[in-house]
Amino acid sequence: MKTKMKKEKVVVILSGGMDSTTLLYDIMSKGYDVYALSFNYNQKHKKELDLAKLTCEKLNVPHKIADLSLLNDIAPSALTRDDWKVPEGHYADENMKQTVVPNRNMVMLSLATSYAIGIGATELYYGAHAGDHDIYPDCRKEFIDSMKQSISLCDWSKIELKAPYWILDKGDIVIRGKELNVDYSLTWTCYVGKEKACGKCGSCVERLEAFEKASKYFQLNFKDPIEYEGN
Amino acid sequence: MKTKMKKEKVVVILSGGMDSTTLLYDIMSKGYDVYALSFNYNQKHKKELDLAKLTCEKLNVPHKIADLSLLNDIAPSALTRDDWKVPEGHYADENMKQTVVPNRNMVMLSLATSYAIGIGATELYYGAHAGDHDIYPDCRKEFIDSMKQSISLCDWSKIELKAPYWILDKGDIVIRGKELNVDYSLTWTCYVGKEKACGKCGSCVERLEAFEKASKYFQLNFKDPIEYEGN
Numbered sequence A, B: 001m002k003t004k005m006k007k008e009k010v011v012v013i014l015s016g017g018m019d020s021t022t023l024l025y026d027i028m029s030k031g032y033d034v035y036a037l038s039f040n041y042n043q044k045h046k047k048e049l050d051l052a053k054l055t056c057e058k059l060n061v062p063h064k065i066a067d068l069s070l071l072n073d074i075a076p077s078a079l080t081r082d083d084w085k086v087p088e089g090h091y092a093d094e095n096m097k098q099t100v101v102p103n104r105n106m107v108m109l110s111l112a113t114s115y116a117i118g119i120g121a122t123e124l125y126y127g128a129h130a131g132d133h134d135i136y137p138d139c140r141k142e143f144i145d146s147m148k149q150s151i152s153l154c155d156w157s158k159i160e161l162k163a164p165y166w167i168l169d170k171g172d173i174v175i176r177g178k179e180l181n182v183d184y185s186l187t188w189t190c191y192v193g194k195e196k197a198c199g200k201c202g203s204c205v206e207r208l209e210a211f212e213k214a215s216k217y218f219q220l221n222f223k224d225p226i227e228y229e230g231n
Helices: A018-028 A047-059 A070-074 A094-099 A104-119 A141-153 A170-179 A202-218 B018-028 B047-059 B070-074 B094-099 B104-119 B141-153 B170-179 B202-218
Strands: A009-013 A033-040 A063-067 A123-125 A160-162 B009-013 B033-040 B063-067 B123-125 B160-162
Touching: A009 A018, A009 A104, A018 A033, A018 A047, A018 A170, A033 A047, A033 A104, A047 A063, A063 A104, A063 B070, A070 B063, A070 B104, A104 A123, A104 A141, A104 B070, A104 B104, A141 A160, A141 B141, A170 A202, B009 B018, B009 B104, B018 B033, B018 B047, B018 B170, B033 B047, B033 B104, B047 B063, B063 B104, B104 B123, B104 B141, B141 B160, B170 B202
Parallel strands: A009 A033, A009 A123, A033 A063, A123 A160, B009 B033, B009 B123, B033 B063, B123 B160
Antiparallel strands: none
């Protein structure tokens, strides 16, 4: 991994999914002093947090998991309530809107900014990407730009929000990850929360499509290393 | 209390201090369907939360206290850490900067927005005022305007951030509160966290100045109804 010997301290929001894990490898490759921050908001797909931890151990990155269980109390959704069923099908479907935790991104970005200020970091990275835009209002460019502005004003010290994957779709991210040698066996995407990925929820469908795109790009069979139910 | 029979649902962030308590009375007087939201972030001046509860009971307003103790974990400050002493003196002093919880306002605004979306509210009120600007970067007009923008973009439903006391100082707020018959015995301002207010910390100094200004305005002795040490 080549380093440019920048010693700026930066924070990466790491969900344990493919996008933020690829972003972590990407930022590491640039030689920053990287701190990873994850959020536990009682998500059913909590496995991603364990994998985030393993990725950070592998890359030797300091990793903090913040307990955001109050988000479940303050604004329930199908992702956090045991009594609400996660819908099947493609992300673009109307019923996937139940999976939106209201304003989750602003909550996580604001807490990550507090953390960044506390440790003296100057940049905050997060893995918003082009595939998210349609169903999540808080993944749109206007929102990210406005949050960049809010974050730049919230403290006397300089904090810059960066979302470099903004223009990439999930397939492009896997292509980038392949170049960075990302260990995707340590990432989790399925929203259902069982031992193996379901292969059917919107998240799984999108993940599998991303590996297909990367396989076509590299003209090889770049298989998703995680296990799926019924396989 | 005159009502205009608007039935819009609105959320007021209620700290239990003078500004947000006055704001709650103010919004109530306009006849909205008001929900109050407070945050417990292990503040030493936790008494304000008990008083916020009493104010809501008195005004018959639904009141939620969200547990934000993770802010202490994610970004410590003199207001939340037992081992850090709250400095004495006026707010404007350099040493008061220790009392800044990094990015606290954005964190509270983002969570309040999640709450507002969850209950179907269209407006979110908070009591930022002109006295706060100098030492808190996240009380500046640029910050509030940027957060208005971010909040308006974070969801498909319309949520508007309102900070109507932006142009008022604390004295002006007490003047407004006097007109609204605010019960200031149910508000708390001291940062030190003892049984009686200390009368010496930046918060107490500012509170006492506010009552002096209101007294001059009304040309009567409008005394602060809470108890101070040494009185």
